[in-house]
Amino acid sequence: MNALDFSVVVDALPFLWKGLQFSLLLTAVAFVAGLVLGTGLALVQHLQVPVLAQLAKGYVALIRSIPLIMVLFWFFFLVPLIAGWMFNNGRPMPVGGVLTAFLTFSLFEAAYYSEIIRVGLRSVGKGQYEAADALSLSTLQTYRHIILPQVFRVTSPIILSQTIILFQDTSLVYVLSLTDLVGAASKVAQLNGRLVEMYLTVAAVYLVICTSASQLVAVLRKRTRIATNR
Amino acid sequence: MNSPVPTDPVIRLTEVNKHYGNFHALRDVSLEVAKGEKIIICGPSGSGKSTLIRCINRIERHDSGEILVDGHRLTGDTKDVAAIRREVGMVFQSFNLFPHMTILENCTIAPRKSRGLGKAEAEERAMHYLTKVRIPDQAGKYPGQLSGGQQQRVAIARALCMQPRVMLFDEPTSALDPEMVKEVLDTMVELAEEGMTMLCVTHEMGFARQVADRVIFMDRGEKIEEAAPGAFFTNPQSPRAREFLQQVIH
Ligand SMILES: Nc1ncnc2c1ncn2[C@@H]1O[C@H](COP(=O)(O)OP(=O)(O)OP(=O)(O)O)[C@@H](O)[C@H]1O
Ligand SMILES: [Mg+2]
Numbered sequence: 001m002n003a004l005d006f007s008v009v010v011d012a013l014p015f016l017w018k019g020l021q022f023s024l025l026l027t028a029v030a031f032v033a034g035l036v037l038g039t040g041l042a043l044v045q046h047l048q049v050p051v052l053a054q055l056a057k058g059y060v061a062l063i064r065s066i067p068l069i070m071v072l073f074w075f076f077f078l079v080p081l082i083a084g085w086m087f088n089n090g091r092p093m094p095v096g097g098v099l100t101a102f103l104t105f106s107l108f109e110a111a112y113y114s115e116i117i118r119v120g121l122r123s124v125g126k127g128q129y130e131a132a133d134a135l136s137l138s139t140l141q142t143y144r145h146i147i148l149p150q151v152f153r154v155t156s157p158i159i160l161s162q163t164i165i166l167f168q169d170t171s172l173v174y175v176l177s178l179t180d181l182v183g184a185a186s187k188v189a190q191l192n193g194r195l196v197e198m199y200l201t202v203a204a205v206y207l208v209i210c211t212s213a214s215q216l217v218a219v220l221r222k223r224t225r226i227a228t229n230r
Numbered sequence: 231m232n233s234p235v236p237t238d239p240v241i242r243l244t245e246v247n248k249h250y251g252n253f254h255a256l257r258d259v260s261l262e263v264a265k266g267e268k269i270i271i272c273g274p275s276g277s278g279k280s281t282l283i284r285c286i287n288r289i290e291r292h293d294s295g296e297i298l299v300d301g302h303r304l305t306g307d308t309k310d311v312a313a314i315r316r317e318v319g320m321v322f323q324s325f326n327l328f329p330h331m332t333i334l335e336n337c338t339i340a341p342r343k344s345r346g347l348g349k350a351e352a353e354e355r356a357m358h359y360l361t362k363v364r365i366p367d368q369a370g371k372y373p374g375q376l377s378g379g380q381q382q383r384v385a386i387a388r389a390l391c392m393q394p395r396v397m398l399f400d401e402p403t404s405a406l407d408p409e410m411v412k413e414v415l416d417t418m419v420e421l422a423e424e425g426m427t428m429l430c431v432t433h434e435m436g437f438a439r440q441v442a443d444r445v446i447f448m449d450r451g452e453k454i455e456e457a458a459p460g461a462f463f464t465n466p467q468s469p470r471a472r473e474f475l476q477q478v479i480h
Contacts, residue, residue, distance in 0.1 A: 130289050131326035135340035135392060136315035145339055149330050 005194065009201045012188040019184025020205065026180070027167045029102050034109030034166075035159070041114035043143065046121045056114070063111035068104075069172050075104045076176055097176035109166055116158050120151035157220040164213045168206065181205060239298070240265050240396055240427050241286060246295035248281055248451075255281045256292065257451040263396075268428045270438040270459070273448035274474055279431040282448065283398045286429070287318040300395055316344060319389030323401040325381045327373035333360065333384050334369040337391045345392065352391070359387040363417050379410030383417055390421075397421065399430040433478055439463060447471045 009016075041060060044052040063071065075095070084092040095103075124147050132142040152159075171182040179187065181202055189198040241263040248256035255278050263269055271279045284290040285297060288304060288311050297304040299314045328336050337356035341347040347355070360366045363383040365376075373381055382402055389397060399418070403411045415437050422428055422441040432438065438445060438459055445462040447455040449470045455462065466472045 125326075127322060127324055127326035128328065131320075131322065131328070133289055134287055134315060134318075134320035135388070136312050136344040137340060138312070138344075141343045145343065146328055150328075153330055 004197055004200075006197055006201075008188075008192050008194045009197050012184075012192075012198070015188060016181060016184050016201070016205075019179050019181040022178065023167065023170045023180040026101055026105055026170045026173070027163065030105035030109045030166055030170075031163050033102075033106035034113050037106065037110035038113030039117055039148070041110060042117035042121060045114075045118055060111045060114055063108055064115070068108055068169055069175060071108055072100065072104050072172060072175055075100045097173070097178050100176060101170075101173045101178055105166070105170065109162070112162055113159060116155050116162060117151055120155035121147070123154055124150050154224055157217045157224065160213060160217045160220060164210050164217075167209065167213075238264055240267075240300055241429075242296075242298040243286075244296040246282075246285060246292050246297060248278075248285060248290065248292045255451050256285070258295070259451075259453050260295075261446070261453065261456075263427060263429065265395075266425045266427055267443045268422050268441045269430070269444050269446060270442040271429065271431045271446045271448060272433060272438070272474070272478075273454075274477075277448040278451040279448050280400050281451075283320075283400055283429050283431060286396075286398060287315050287320055289320070312344075316392060317395045318398060319392055319394035319396070320398045321382070321385050321389055321400070321402045323404050325373070325378070325385045325405070327381055327385055327388070329373050332370055332372055333365070333376070336373065336384060337388045340388070341391050355393075356387070356391055359390045360384070362390070362420075363387045364413075377410060378406045379413045382406065382410075382414045386414075386417055386421070396427045396429070399428065399432065401431050401433070403432065403434060435463065435478060447474065449474070 041056040044056050047053075066074075076097070079100070080092040080094045083095070084090055087093065128146055128150070129142065132146045137146070170180055173180050174183050174186070177183075185198040185202045189195045239262040241261070243259055243261040245258045245260055246256055247254070247258060259278075259282060261269075261282075271282065273279055281290055285292045285304075286299060292304075300317045302310045302314050302317075304310060304314060327333075328339070331339065334353060334356055337360065338347075338349070338352035341352045341355060342349065357366055357369065360369055363386055365380055365383055365387075368376060368380060368384070373384065376384065386402075402418070403414050406414060411434070415434060418428075418430070418437070419441055428441075442459040445455075445457055445459050446453055447462070447466070447468070447470075454468050455466060455471050457467070462471070463475065466475055
């Protein structure tokens with residue numbers, strides 16, 4: 001067994017950095033898109049909008065019962081077939097790995113965020129709605145300025161925890177042959193045979209990012225505890 | 231009943247009924263409130279006092295009868311509801327301040343979003359009313375950092391910032407520690423002296439004697455008695471009111 005040689009890592013840094021950038025970008029996009037969509041899914045259920053509420057509930061239940069990797073496969077193989085059948089006389093329309101990854105992660109995260117927000121919505125007391133009503137704020141203004149800011153504040157630690165999981169899950173894009181941090185490392189390792197060094201480096205990067213994010217979760221928890229302590 | 235007949239009613243309820251499921255919470259309640267009048271509503275727990283004033287700004291929806299506020303008839307029409315709510319301020323037992331906003335933001339949000347005021351104008355107005363309730367120095371704090379009495383005074387200022395024509399109070403001092411009741415009542419007395427039209431659910435009989443033009447006694451969803459405070463407190467007509475007063479005084 002050879003001694004560890006981390007100089008190979010230094011040589012691979014630019015490539016690894018590219019991979020990490022993709023992981024971070026995918027996380028950021030899925031976070032924003034998932035949160036927006038998830039908020040919508042939670043709101044139609046909270047407001048009991050006819051039809052939409054049932055659809056949202058079914059969608060969330062469905063997504064949450066399927067492993068992410070299945071959703072990725074499903075999107076990658078099935079959607080081109082369906083799209084082709086609908087728009088291209090039955091000839092498959094490839095969606096492409098990158099688009100698949102962004103869409104799938106956004107749609108997948110939306111289901112998880114929506115459950116967090118749905119529970120958060122229930123934590124806001126009825127008095128807040130009554131005060132907003134009495135002040136003649138519209139339903140839209142009430143949710144935008146009064147209810148949702150409180151919901152995001154209360155749920156921010158859980159949302160961030162979910163986002164850490166999301167960041168780790170982005171490594172699953174290897175099944176689409178995309179080059180995220182793990183993908184970059186494994187490609188380099190295949191070329192130079194330095195599997196251990198490469199994967200130790202990747203593990204260290206995940207460790208640093210996720211533990212710092214967890215610290216932030218702890219800070220947020222403390223802050224929301226103070227804020228709700230009225 | 232020897233109540234004065236109001237000439238120019240700001241609020242007029244005619245045979246209003248309200249059910250919660252099978253429970254008949256308001257039974258044919260009629261009431262006229264003239265501009266500048268102060269009405270105190272009292273009665274045992276569950277008698278429909280909150281329900282009555284909450285129907286006036288449609289926090290609760292009445293089933294039948296007519297409610298007119300400032301010339302607007304309360305129907306399902308959202309425009310009428312919004313118009314009425316702009317003219318009717320409400321103060322709750324549990325304050326219901328927005329905990330994520332500063333005191334100043336609590337006071338400016340509705341004038342800005344609902345009345346369309348600019349930021350500077352809304353803030354100037356907020357400081358005016360915060361000064362009136364004697365807490366301008368707390369404007370930058372959050373509700374959680376204030377005492378109960380201070381929070382309730384902010385809630386009064388917040389409602390006043392909409393410059394309403396009528397103020398509704400639902401047991402504004404019931405959730406307060408005894409030593410804070412007075413500071414809130416003093417604020418309300420001042421408001422009454424300035425000529426605000428007020429409907430107030432309260433068991434603070436001293437306050438009622440001091441400001442009320444009329445006292446309304448409710449029981450089991452019905453308006454049982456309506457009288458000037460002197461007459462009501464010294465010589466209540468119905469046995470239920472007598473019984474109630476004995477309990478409140480002792
Ligand atoms: N949302 C509701 N659903 C069902 N019943 C209700 C609801 N709100 C009030 N009630 C019932 O209606 C009746 C009148 O309630 P209301 O709150 O108006 O009484 P109140 O006179 O204000 O009493 P309190 O002095 O306890 O505040 C009570 O019996 C109450 O249980
Ligand atoms: Mg009540």
